Ligand SMILES: [Zn+2]
């Protein structure tokens with residue numbers, strides 16, 4: 603029975619099913635297959651004949667001025683299409699000539715081409731620094747530490763391939779000038795009453811302040827992915843967006859990109875709130891004497907607001923175990939792995955038995971030492 607429980611693990615993923623279709627842009631001059639971006643050499647490389655070609659020289663990304671009309675002005679991608687997963691809902695962008703038969707996030711088949719336009723074209727990218735073999739190595743190491751995970755899952759993690767995906771995020775720069783008024787307080791104690799009723803009471807002396815503040819924000823990051831939660835992003839060490847370079851379609855060749863689920867305007871709202879919170883704490887710090895805050899009202903004016911749409915790289919794999927899907931993601935820049943491994947029932951059972959045994963032994967030893 604124990605064996606059966608573990609043989610249910612199967613790979614939901616077949617990476618080799620990604621087919622290559624004609625494209626003149628990235629066609630291998632040697633054999634006619636298509637060139638992919640290779641993180642190890644930093645070049646476009648053909649998997650079949652080993653032919654290499656340079657990528658365009660990296661340029662610093664252009665930061666574009668943000669207006670409420672930026673998003674409507676969709677600067678189209680051109681040769682990119684949007685496909686949607688019927689199971690997890692992920693919207694994936696692919697070069698027109700590329701096809702995938704499984705969802706890069708959950709491994710589900712039957713992907714449908716979505717009517718959704720690809721949206722704004724990214725203007726920055728963090729290229730993959732870590733190739734598939736190295737990502738695989740970190741997943742294996744990570745899995746090795748999960749000693750209660752099913753053995754078959756570990757075996758599978760060793761053999762199956764991972765899929766390279768770019769995760770969308772926005773960064774905003776802005777100069778914030780704000781006038782403010784606030785009601786702050788300082789606590790003090792008084793002694794009241796007489797005789798038996800004599801006691802100290804804490805009171806607050808409230809006062810009003812007002813002024814103005816100027817603050818410049820650089821690269822405030824707002825995640826736009828639906829698939830990767832903020833918690834996971836933090837756990838994998840985030841991304842060094844400061845090192846991003848200008849986007850070129852070469853970097854997408856051989857990979858897919860998640861379409862942003864949080865648009866530019868919504869993300870700017872998030873960034874504004876992050877900036878306002880920061881401004882409020884700066885105002886708070888101007889009055890070190892105050893130990894109470896009733897309110898801080900700020901009236902911010904944002905100027906010189908610029909944005910970048912950055913693609914950040916991850917390697918993903920997913921496995922089905924006892925009818926549930928488990929996903930693992932490796933940061934394509936630093937190799938850190940996040941995910942949740944299922945527990946093997948048989949291993950967990952014996953581990954619990956072992957713990958109970960050790961506990962019983964300890965109790966017996968304590969009894970023998972002190973009471974016998
Ligand atoms: Zn070739």
Ligand SMILES: [Zn+2]
Pocket residue numbers: 687688689690691692705706707708709710
């Ligand atoms: Zn999916």
